[in-house]
Amino acid sequence: METIHLKTVDxxxxxxxxxxxxxxxxxxxxxYEKQQPQDGFQRLGLSCPYGCMQGPCRIDPFxxxxxxxxxxxxxxxxxxxxxxxxxVAGALxxxxxxxxxxxxxxxxxxxPLNKMLNxxxxxxxxxxxxxxxxxxxxxxxxxxxxPAEKLVERALRLGLLTLVLSGQKKLDRATRTSRCRxxxxxxxxxxxxxxxxxxxxxxxxxxxxxxxxxxxAPAVRLVSLGNWLRGREGFLSxxxxxxxxxxxxSTGKIHSLFAGPGTExxxxxxxxxxxxxxxxxxxxxxxxxxxxxxxDRQGRSSRQTLTFPSSLVGEGRVITNPKELENALKKAKAxxxxxxxxxxxxxxxxxxxxxxxxxHLMGDxxxxxxxxxxxxxxxxxxxxxxxxxxxxxxxxDDPMLAMEGLAVADVLKGLRxxxxxxxxxxxxLNIALGWASLGVRVCVSSPLPFWGSxxxxxxxxxxxxxxxxxxxxxxHPAEPTEILDWFEK
Amino acid sequence: MKVIGxxxxxxxxxxxxxxxxxxxxxxxxxxxxxAVQETPVPQPRLRVEGGPxxxxxxxxxxxxxxxxxxxxxxGALVRDEKTNLVVIREDRCIACWTCTAFCPYGVIFSWPxxxxxxxxxxxxxxxxxxxxxxxxxxALELVDxxxxxxxxxxxxxxxxxxxxAKRKKGVWVLELG
Numbered sequence: 001m002e003t004i005h006l007k008t009v010d011x012x013x014x015x016x017x018x019x020x021x022x023x024x025x026x027x028x029x030x031x032y033e034k035q036q037p038q039d040g041f042q043r044l045g046l047s048c049p050y051g052c053m054q055g056p057c058r059i060d061p062f063x064x065x066x067x068x069x070x071x072x073x074x075x076x077x078x079x080x081x082x083x084x085x086x087x088v089a090g091a092l093x094x095x096x097x098x099x100x101x102x103x104x105x106x107x108x109x110x111x112p113l114n115k116m117l118n119x120x121x122x123x124x125x126x127x128x129x130x131x132x133x134x135x136x137x138x139x140x141x142x143x144x145x146x147p148a149e150k151l152v153e154r155a156l157r158l159g160l161l162t163l164v165l166s167g168q169k170k171l172d173r174a175t176r177t178s179r180c181r182x183x184x185x186x187x188x189x190x191x192x193x194x195x196x197x198x199x200x201x202x203x204x205x206x207x208x209x210x211x212x213x214x215x216x217a218p219a220v221r222l223v224s225l226g227n228w229l230r231g232r233e234g235f236l237s238x239x240x241x242x243x244x245x246x247x248x249x250s251t252g253k254i255h256s257l258f259a260g261p262g263t264e265x266x267x268x269x270x271x272x273x274x275x276x277x278x279x280x281x282x283x284x285x286x287x288x289x290x291x292x293x294x295x296d297r298q299g300r301s302s303r304q305t306l307t308f309p310s311s312l313v314g315e316g317r318v319i320t321n322p323k324e325l326e327n328a329l330k331k332a333k334a335x336x337x338x339x340x341x342x343x344x345x346x347x348x349x350x351x352x353x354x355x356x357x358x359x360h361l362m363g364d365x366x367x368x369x370x371x372x373x374x375x376x377x378x379x380x381x382x383x384x385x386x387x388x389x390x391x392x393x394x395x396x397d398d399p400m401l402a403m404e405g406l407a408v409a410d411v412l413k414g415l416r417x418x419x420x421x422x423x424x425x426x427x428x429l430n431i432a433l434g435w436a437s438l439g440v441r442v443c444v445s446s447p448l449p450f451w452g453s454x455x456x457x458x459x460x461x462x463x464x465x466x467x468x469x470x471x472x473x474x475x476h477p478a479e480p481t482e483i484l485d486w487f488e489k
Numbered sequence: 490m491k492v493i494g495x496x497x498x499x500x501x502x503x504x505x506x507x508x509x510x511x512x513x514x515x516x517x518x519x520x521x522x523x524a525v526q527e528t529p530v531p532q533p534r535l536r537v538e539g540g541p542x543x544x545x546x547x548x549x550x551x552x553x554x555x556x557x558x559x560x561x562x563x564g565a566l567v568r569d570e571k572t573n574l575v576v577i578r579e580d581r582c583i584a585c586w587t588c589t590a591f592c593p594y595g596v597i598f599s600w601p602x603x604x605x606x607x608x609x610x611x612x613x614x615x616x617x618x619x620x621x622x623x624x625x626x627x628a629l630e631l632v633d634x635x636x637x638x639x640x641x642x643x644x645x646x647x648x649x650x651x652x653x654a655k656r657k658k659g660v661w662v663l664e665l666g
Binding site: 036037039040041043044058061062063064065447451452454475476 | 503504505508509511512518520521522523524525526530531532533623
């Protein structure tokens with residue numbers, strides 16, 4: 001527990017961590033510590049990603065042992081293929097998340113971005129951007145003879161595709177103003193809370209909402225455990241960010257869990273060990289049963305003493321469509337714009353980078369915008385409050401929205417860069433690469449598995465620099481000062 | 490004296506010990522991602538040898554009667570009075586590689602780029618050697634040589650207990666495997 005400050009910057013979360021440790025509850029940070037150091041070959045991209053049955057081959061980064069795989073693949077080819085494999089996974093994830101019903105959908109590109117995208121595609125081999133590229137790229141992963149440059153090019157195209165796919169699901173782009181509330185304070189005593197994790201599909205989620213709104217006492221409320229979920233009343237309130245989901249669950253304040261696809265196994269495991277009722281959203285269960293179980297559990301645990309003051313809530317407006325963003329940017333007369341986005345990861349204390357960076361950037365005259373966990377931390381810490389000037393602009397969890405809004409408002413030139421404070425999934429990596437391929441300066445705060453090949457890093461830089469972009473990633477978890485310097489450059 | 494012991498049954502041959510030994514002990518950057526960018530390329534002080542059936546991480550055994558000490562012409566290899574470990578004084582090493590030839594385990598390595606011989610010093614100034622710290626299966630363990638007698642005694646007791654449990658009669662020849 002002496003390293004507790006390295007886990008989270010939130011003092012309440014630190015207390016909860018201590019409490020969980022005293023009760024013998026194993027949380028994600030403990031698993032992270034046990035995993036250290038993680039596989040060195042994979043961290044460098046020098047573990048072969050081609051799924052052949054002769055392997056697994058690895059290349060010695062220090063040049064004493066194997067310098068090629070069994071098939072003859074060299075280190076540049078291996079790292080490039082590793083990058084492509086991650087991007088194929090990221091694109092598939094995006095396809096599943098945004099267009100689950102369509103196998104090979106047509107991809108439409110928002111008009112203001114057409115020119116940028118065409119330029120980016122020209123730089124990456126030309127042709128149209130189609131979802132079937134995912135399959136074609138996947139097939140490259142059975143051909144180790146492909147040159148590293150081609151694989152990197154493919155990876156960047158998949159980055160673009162993921163970015164475009166993320167903007168395809170327009171249904172959620174509400175025209176009315178949306179707000180979000182974040183913090184432990186929403187868990188007021190006496191109420192029943194059902195935590196929602198992952199990304200449940202529309203129908204089961206609507207059924208749950210219906211079950212919750214039915215008659216019965218006490219009232220039941222849905223709380224997001226870090227995912228951006230739109231309900232009938234707007235965004236679900238956030239009990240925590242995604243990095244603290246298991247911590248919140250460990251408090252016993254969540255009376256049952258509705259787990260959508262993407263829910264981490266550890267949350268379900270925690271539910272089992274703490275006897276918290278849960279339901280997997282796609283399993284066709286009865287949400288009414290989950291509501292009843294939640295009420296039962298709340299009834300049994302109503303004597304518990306842990307209460308959160310209602311002041312532990314941050315609130316802010318969420319921009320959900322490009323027009324709204326255009327108005328907000330014009331109103332703010334933003335000249336220097338910084339995007340601070342990304343997920344909670346274990347490489348930095350959660351919440352540290354987004355809050356630290358956003359605060360300093362705003363002090364330096366930047367207009368800061370964000371989405372994902374990064375934005376939630378900013379809201380939680382009052383940086384997006386209505387009465388704060390300047391305030392952070394919070395965007396819906398749709399990376400294309402920011403790009404469209406900036407293009408519509410004609411302020412893309414003012415965008416100094418986009419910092420990913422953490423990448424959790426391959427989709428996150430694709431989005432970062434997609435932005436860079438479009439000609440934007442991108443910085444990723446955690447090391448990526450490309451350090452095994454200087455050639456691949458150079459190809460990547462060259463490709464994005466050709467359209468005016470940049471892709472910065474360090475060989476160590478970046479300090480806030482390094483990121484601030486990068487923005488100021 | 491404490492030395493690094495190996496649980497052979499636990500070693501999967503992942504070479505994590507090699508990677509992190511090279512990066513934390515052989516590099517300026519002290520991290521894997523920095524180490525791979527350095528020239529000369531950092532070198533580890535231990536090697537994992539073996540094939541698909543068995544893997545074994547080998548490093549200096551700090552022999553009590555160490556042939557390398559006698560072989561070193563420049564007096565670079567010495568026994569540390571405090572820890573009793575065999576260590577190399579890099580400033581004295583003339584890169585003649587005699588020690589590498591005399592080491593019965595082949596665990597003193599030449600590093601021509603830096604003109605020194607390289608060997609495990611058990612990370613003497615650290616609380617725990619890097620290889621022991623990073624081993625994902627805990628195949629490496631820091632053991633006190635004085636405690637080895639206790640370990641052997643424990644083994645003998647185990648054999649005796651097994652024999653007693655099986656109620657063997659007459660002369661019993663242990664199956665040696």
